[in-house]
Amino acid sequence: MTKVINVLDPRTGDRVTQVPITEPADCDEAIRRAAEAAPGWARTPPAERAAAIAAAAADVRAVARELAELNERETGKLRDDALGGVDAGVGTLMQYAQLGPLHRGRGLQGGWSATDLMVPQPRGVVAVLTSWNDPVAVAAGLLGAALVTGNTVVHKPSERSPQTGRRFAELLAARLPDGVLQIVDGDETVGTRLAEAERVDVVAHVGSSAAGRDIARACAERGAKVLLENGGNDALIVDADVDPAWAAGQAALGAFANAGQICVSVERIYVVQSIADAFVGALAGEAASWAERIGPLVDERHRDQVHAHVEDAVRRGAHVLAGGEPGPGPGAFYPPTVLTDCTPDMLVMSEETFGPVAAVRMVPDFASALAEAADDRYGLAATVLTADMAHAQEAWHSLPVGTVKINNVFGGAPGGASQPRRASGTGFGFGPELLDEMTTMKVVHWSPPA
Template sequence: MTVLDPRTGDTVARVPIAGEADCAAAVGRARVASTTWARTPAADRAAAVTASADAVAAAADELAELNQRETGKPRDDARGGVEAAIGTLRQYAQLGPVHRGRSLLGGPAATDMMVPEPRGVVAVLTPWNDPVAVAAGLLGAALVTGNAVVHKPSERCPRTGRRFAELVAAAVPDGVLEIVDGDGRVGAQLAADDRVDVVAHVGSSATGRAIAQACATHGAKVLLENGGNDALIVDAGVSPRWAAEQAAQGAFANAGQICVAVERIYVVASQADAFVDALVAEARRWDERIGPLVDERHRVLVHGHVADAVRRGARVLVGGEPRPGPGTFYPPTVLTGCTPDMLLFAEETFGPIAPVRVVPDFATALTEAADDRYGLAATVLTADMAHAQEAWHTLPVGTVKINAVFGGAPGGSAEPRRASGSGIGYGPELLDEMTAMKVVHWSAPGE
């Protein structure tokens, strides 16, 4: 695998792809280590995860620099991802020892216990857009509950992913955390290995479907957080300038390469002119601070979606063409006249694109926003309490955000729906996903 710096086009690294034998051996070592690790006291597992957080904190600048060079992520954003990872590891270290089951009382001489047990070997396949923070959640939850892990970082940032995993692996016994480098073929082999008990994947919906099919053949549990096509609704009665600031942050932060980025914008007609003018001004302000797309292949995909919209009648108000010169930069882009049949509205673009559709009223916006095959998240900007209530009840997504495109309480959990995946991929409930409940019925012996 050859990784290029998306800012300059220079070669950053060449990383060999693990062969079939290497993958099989990694799973085998994890399977052997899983038995002892599962019987390690929960407090000791938590101490190991805490130690890994300390190691990551000491290497924060190194990890941020690697991430910036491999993916083009702005340095402050990359450092923020590392800080989030440290906090997540510490959170799971605290939650692990208090993760508990239940007891049920039957007759006076019997008790039923529901006991969570580790599932065994977890294959963790992580993305490139926030590689350290995402991996920290899945690795931390899997390890603290007593599972062994085989981790494959994204092929677009293999050095960042490997270095982070090495820091975590140094805190646990040999074999408990194995690392394999590679592309989709390596991920497919892990998903198909019948010694793997859980596959946790964050990435595209197409890959997620393939993983689910492979796991179905041998009964592995699947945790998927996949593509999103998140809608943002701008209701009447809100400040157009504030709404434009929210929309720009959601569409342009990290060059739109965020799982819950704003992908489609619905604005009621009474707000449209003022909102669009403000959004164009925001796009011009973002132009100076936006980073590159991860690579040229992705830039071609993003521009293909824009070109498709233009062919179908959309109008580009700002941006809309790849930026000339070195690197894989694409400018913040605003389009109007968008329709549901355009790729920008039908598929996840994952770039700094703000496609706008003007609708007559809030009810129409809500209906169209809900009519989508994805189900990750959505945002509603409204001053109307009834509209807010109707929105969170109606939108078929895992997360509904009212009046803020980003944010949320620490420890929050959400479950994606439909093409966006299944299973809870973060928060305390991830500990439940990483364990299997065993019921023990205990009666007194007969006389």
């Protein structure tokens, strides 16, 4: 009997859809089809590959509201936020359509009659396993970069947003030759099968660090390349010389946007003692104003995990200034929550909570904040709010994370890359550098015959 995924509406608990899990034989068939399509797609002129991606981007834009509605029903993401994710995905596809044909190569002159060519080539079959919290925008980056550089792809959308992920991927596949983009549905068992498949050359995964470790181990055993973006425990440092009300607004945006379900959400806050009282008072007020502006968490299982982190903090001495209890009634709602007197041993400070929880720790000075923020096993991103140029310089140099944002929790130019570290993953995500990750350089030495 075929196993199925039941997707429930996080607002009501009603069933949204039931998706069959791809059988092992069908998963293997998808890999086979992608592998057989790989030589032909690699030979396709880069401009033609780019044109197909650009055409698919236009198709996605044309059904943006449909995709946003699917996303809202499956994950509870607010409609405008879901539309923003689709727009971001379209922009990413267009970026790779423009950059793909220009992807670099170079020549080296040896002797007068000899030349070394360095040419990027596709790696082969890429398995792309994406997350539910922004299913279109995240998939657009990995799929776009893999396809435009001549790889074929087997894509598994998250089991928490299977309809959104499949509909998006189908729009791309419709513009591509047969076999170039294959789609499978399933849970971690399907992801494991893709990671262990001998004919898969690259596994790109966005999800939990536990799953990422298993994928990295499987890829290491057979020599496949792995790209991982496995979340983070992003710190926010609030220096003594900033306006507390403004800083509280930044903290609330970072902690509460999309109900805290963003890979680079603010997870832990270090505020210098001299402005701590004014800051936490303003942050509690921000939490109240955000209460009507966030949707539910993705499901009740995730809500229970978020609440377990809050309960752990309270047991260990944290105080609740706002929120702290699941919302009444049906669904997976959790209110914007502010915790003070947090300590490093609490789960809200040491692990990724991935919910609308602002965990605040008061520290004596900026140096202490910087030292504690750096003492973490994750390495995705961090934010520093300061008017002191020397402090800003010291922070971006010393924080062991892939991205440091100064005075803007969600700052960053379009097209910028990110490179997680340590438990947060490995390899570039987005940006021109992702094209390098999806290709391998071949050196050709060319000399005349003797």
